[in-house]
Amino acid sequence: LYGAQGSTCTANVSSDVSKNIRFDGQAIWRYHPGSHIFEVFAEGGGNTFDVEIDDKGRIYSGDNGVTRGRYYKQGAYHLRNLGKHGAFTNPYALGFLPDMKLTGEAVRFTHAFVRYQEQNLPRRYHDRMIAINPMQSFVQLTRFDPSGSTFAVTDEDRILRTKDHWFRPVDITTGPDGAVYICDWYDSRLSHVDPRDTWSKSTGRIYRLRNKSIPAGFSTINIKQLSAEELLKTISNPNRWYRQTALTEISDRKDTSLVKPLRQQLLSGNGQSALEALWALHAIEGIKDDVALAALRHNDWSVRMWAVRLIGDTKEPSASTANELSELATREQHPEVRSQLAATAKRLSGDRTISIVGSLLRSHDDSNDPDIPLQLWWALESKSISDKDAIVELFSDRTLWTNDVVAGTILSRLTQRWIMEGDAESFNACAKLAGLAPSQQLAKPLINGIEEGLRGKDMTNLSPRLVQALKPFQSHYEKETVALLLRQGDQPSVTKALQVAADPRAPIGERLSYIRIFGEINQPVAVPALIRLMEGIQSSPAVRQAALEAMARYDDPAIGAHVVEAYPDVLRSDPDVRMAALSLLSLRTTWAVQLLDAISRKTKSGEKFVAHSIDRRDVPASISRQLMLLGDKDITDIATQLWPDVAAASTEMKSNRINEVVSILKSGKGDATNGKGIFATRCGSCHRLFNEG
16 A cells, blocks of 8 residues: 655654654655555655556656656655755755656646556547646646656646636546546635635535547446456456456455466566566565566566565565576666666665665666666665675775766765764775775765765864875865965956856865855855855755855845745755854844744744744754844844743853853863864854854
8 A cells, every 4th residue: 555645744653563654744655454564665755645556566646846746766765845844764865856857837736647548548648647737727638758767747738627716626546447537626725824714515526537439337347256267367457447456356365376377477478467467476475586586587677677676575585586686787778677676775685785786887877867876876875884894895896986876976975974974984984985996086076975974074073094095185176276366356266266166066175165265255246156055956065054154254134035035945954054044144133133033923823834934943042142142132132032041141140150161171181182073073063263163
């Protein structure tokens, strides 16, 4: 059973065997009635209103945005607003998959859809998306076009439209007759922004969309009364509704007399017939080794894809099946099968994960695929802590360093992940990896990842081994000439530095270096660029944080307005970026007023959504106290009302506390080296001047 969770939801779900599965915001979940396993299948999405499953078992949903939705990959993280809707369950995802690329009018929103694969409607509807749009009051026909392991979509026609804005199609499905059924909310209002109960209670209706050249109706069948032989025939019915209903009955009966003919159908069948046989066999007896091996070698790609997925769901395949997965990863030509191999690799043990990922990287160029590069990263990330040495050993193969997926997606994220872990073992894994780099140029992504993981911190806390390993690369990536001229106010260098800072393809260390320098010199021309970096959807957390810290240098009211506007959707999700934004807004009277206005809007509205608002609970005591120290009576009064338990310390209180601390300091000896490290991790992220604690 597959289900959708929408955007503004939190979940903590338990079953008999799955306990406390926590997730926030958009997701596709699934529950198996036999094993009682509940799990998150995939996360993210603009807003998952619906679940559609096509004849190959792909999972889709429409959303509350301007695309036509997404094709959900198992174990993947899809685009969503992390600040508003909550973080992914994995804080180290470090990326997300895009929606299906749309060619058409980007109007909000495609609520739900079916992929029409029945026989009733005319040919122009076959294998098309039929999508409902309740806000715009029409039904859209859209074509699927293969795009690597996913799809692009192209709008073809609005097949049902009206000037009656009460027409609100909110659900759509196909029936056993092959017609399409549409549920119409039929009301003047659709949204929840008005708390009053003014909805119409009696005007809803259901429409049917059918082929006018075919008589209405269908032959009735009682699936429950079919013989085993009749069920076997029904799973090959051209109508998907009958196939799926028969498959459910086969699953319920667990009739082992069907195993032999189903195996024969799997081995001799092609396309849909073989796939249905595989699903039926799995429903009766699970995925046995001989069936798994036969399916992995099948001539139909969808059978191979589902064999990979079902094997991954066991999480403990036999040695022969695991070896066949690695062999398949070497020879597989269909991108959707390779996509599922990456998804399944994430679910297996470390050695099998790394074997499959290595085979996919060595044998295929999937660098331009919309999904596979990040799926390969997520597979490796799942073993990045438990199997560090094995992952390092993978990159002893020098040919992998020139692989575009490794260079463009994996390497920088891998070192970033280890730096974020923050222990000596992870730092030393970075050092070992640096030692394997065939050249300084090929080590560039590795260095970028370390810089990103450090988030602007200095290298004080890195292990001596890693510091030593990085020394050969430092001079190669430092742009000392531009930095020196930049500090001297050289305008061509200012232009050059702004271009590099805005270029996501430039080395992250160089970008951060220039951004920080703009926070130390007086170059107001940099402010618009810093604002764009702070707001940009492609900016990494390290870049956002550096831009926020640099903008503290400039007394410009527009900065505060942009930070407040970006805070809920862009800045709030990352804790370091959030703290940098709030710290910035507390530095100047003008910005503080803008901050307090945003907090007041949220406070007055209660739990209702208010655009560009900030929750007062986000503001720590140190920031609220800083607001009270600005010396502005109005600001102090408002801050005191918002945070009555936080008051600015009096001179007497400060003196007493200073005396206490001095007494503690005199009572023993200190260790300056360890103290600097403690300060950097506990205090230095906030208490900074020109990027130094």
